[in-house]
Amino acid sequence: MNFTLSPEEETLALTVKTFVDTRVEPQMRDIDKNNHIPDALLAEAAGLGLFGISIPERYGGSNLSRLGRVLVHQMLGRSGFGFAGALASHTGIGSDALVAIGNEDQKSRYLPGMATGALRAAFALTEPGAGSDAGGIATFAEKRGSRYYLNGVKHFISGGASAGLISVVARTNRDRGAREMSVFLVEPSFPGFRVGSLYETMGSRGHPVAELLFEECEVPEENRLGEEGKGWLQTTRTLMEGRPLVAARSLGACDRLIEISIDYARTRKQFGKAIGEFQGIQFLLADMATRTEAARWLTYHAATLADEGRASPQAVSMAKLFASETLAFVADAALQIQGGTGYIADNPVSRFYRDARVTRIYEGTSEIQKLIIGRAMMRG
Ligand SMILES: Cc1cc2nc3c(=O)[nH]c(=O)nc-3n(C[C@H](O)[C@H](O)[C@H](O)COP(=O)(O)OP(=O)(O)OC[C@H]3O[C@@H](n4cnc5c(N)ncnc54)[C@H](O)[C@@H]3O)c2cc1C
Secondary structure, three states: OOOOOOHHHHHHHHHHHHHHHHHHHHHHHHHHHHOOOOHHHHHHHHHOOHHHOOOOHHHOOOOOOHHHHHHHHHHHHHHOOOOHHHHHHHHOHHHHHHHHHOOHHHHHHHHHHHHHOOOOEEEEOOEOOEOOOHHHOOOEEEEEOOEEEEEEEEEEEEOOOOOOEEEEEEEOOOOOOOOOEEEEEEOOOOOOEEEEEEEOOOOOOOOOEEEEEEEEEEEEHHHEEOOOOEHHHHHHHHHHHHHHHHHHHHHHHHHHHHHHHHHHHHHOEEOOEEHHHOHHHHHHHHHHHHHHHHHHHHHHHHHHHHHOOOOOHHHHHHHHHHHHHHHHHHHHHHHHHHOHHHHOOOOHHHHHHHHHHHHHOOOOOHHHHHHHHHHHHHHO
16 A cells, blocks of 8 residues: 655645644643643644645635645644644544535535634533443433524533534434434534533643533524434544544654654763663664554554545554554653653653553543454454
């Protein structure tokens, strides 16, 4: 299989790498500390067109191929997950349902703003009682006249407090089983919508996760995406679009951690020589690089299959599982290579170590990825 990028995509990936290394990374210490991304930095990202990579060109986006999006997310991951988070849900799970099944009216109302970053998007599926078991959601949308009234609670929603548009998954029929659900486009100004708690997370800081409360939240019928009751299929698809991007960000973080580790191993001296001359350290570096390369191939493979119209849930889950588990290993090894220095809170490696943890949890835990892979194997 060839992993071929258009010249424009290659240029964009390089531009994003430079932007992340020279503009984002120097600000990550403050972003992590304050759990806040400066507006000026988001404006720079917008200027590079980063908010529009998944939006069709006719609405102002660049509609990159799946592999192109993976490359961009890989570069974003080079500064960890705090800044990347702001673009992650917006260009992945936040915009996917609208792009995939929105009608012309819905697309022309929202996508142009999303393409420039003026309107930020989030995706709300998880609830206090339904995480891995997404079919267990309790948020209910009752239709009365030309409106739906949503009642329920969503939590851990990335960027939920700053989003201008939230794709909310809710049940629309109590009798039709776990997979009966619909997706609604909710604006924060809709009556009955409220942001609840903002959570302090151990890592991935900058783009806080929020609790969202729906109390008789009024949503006009024209803001329902697709057919009523068919939201499960769309939600599965949305997660399929998002997971390779989690893998890609993990990959970018691994790349950066390996670079940092090589630099450190070359300069730190113990027992009269650079620690990189010890075979024990070289073995660690070799394992970090080898696993990262394997993760790269799985991730590009999953994206390329989707570009060729052969999207595979199994390939997507393998990429997400392996890349996120690889990042856990690489972050731990990078910290070990720096010894006590790596454990100091101000050291970027300790930030990456904290950021890394979430990749094995969100958009489906490692265990859920294994279930998807295993079930596909049993089906044959
Ligand atoms: C920083 C962050 C950002 C997030 N952003 C979003 C967002 O934008 N939108 C959104 O909708 N959600 C978001 N989430 C929620 C995230 O997707 C869920 O946390 C995740 O799906 C796991 O659900 P849970 O936390 O309820 O854990 P649970 O589902 O309660 O799982 C607990 C443990 O049990 C294991 N487990 C569960 N079922 C099985 C099984 N059948 N077999 C084996 N093991 C199992 C899990 O793997 C896990 O180890 C975010 C979470 C975090 C932490």
